[in-house]
Amino acid sequence: MKITQFIFTIMATFLILSCTNASESDLIEQVDPEIIITYTEQIKPIFDSNCVACHSNPAINGAGVPLTTFGEVKSSIENTDLIDRINRQSGEGGFMPLGGSRIPQASIDLIMQWESEGFAE
């Protein structure tokens, strides 16, 4: 009787361990660090809702550069202080979006990650 109980305990332990392992790998799959930021999927919506009211093509309200396409946004990040301006505090000189509130930190982080990944379209 005792040996049967012992064997049962061992088997139960293995069963629990294998279940634990399965759910662990499920979790890892959900949090995928390999996601590549693309202009079309993550970046364009941020510029469309925060910037193109003035940075249309042609730009209006005195905004110098259009920010409506992949090429325009990429070139502006490379050639202007765009990243610096969206990181300033609302009310600071040169802050963008002009007269608006700071875009969410998560969106700023996405834009900077997109830049560091080399601007995937």
Ligand code: HEC
């Ligand atoms: C209400 C209108 C308005 C909105 C909205 C706006 N801008 Fe601007 N932007 C301007 C104006 C006006 C200028 C020119 C004056 C200046 O340089 O500060 C400008 C200038 C800029 C410049 C400098 C361009 C150059 O040639 O050096 C960048 C970069 C910029 N904006 C980025 C953005 C980004 C990014 C957003 C969205 C997060 C945004 N702007 C939203 C009005 C706006």
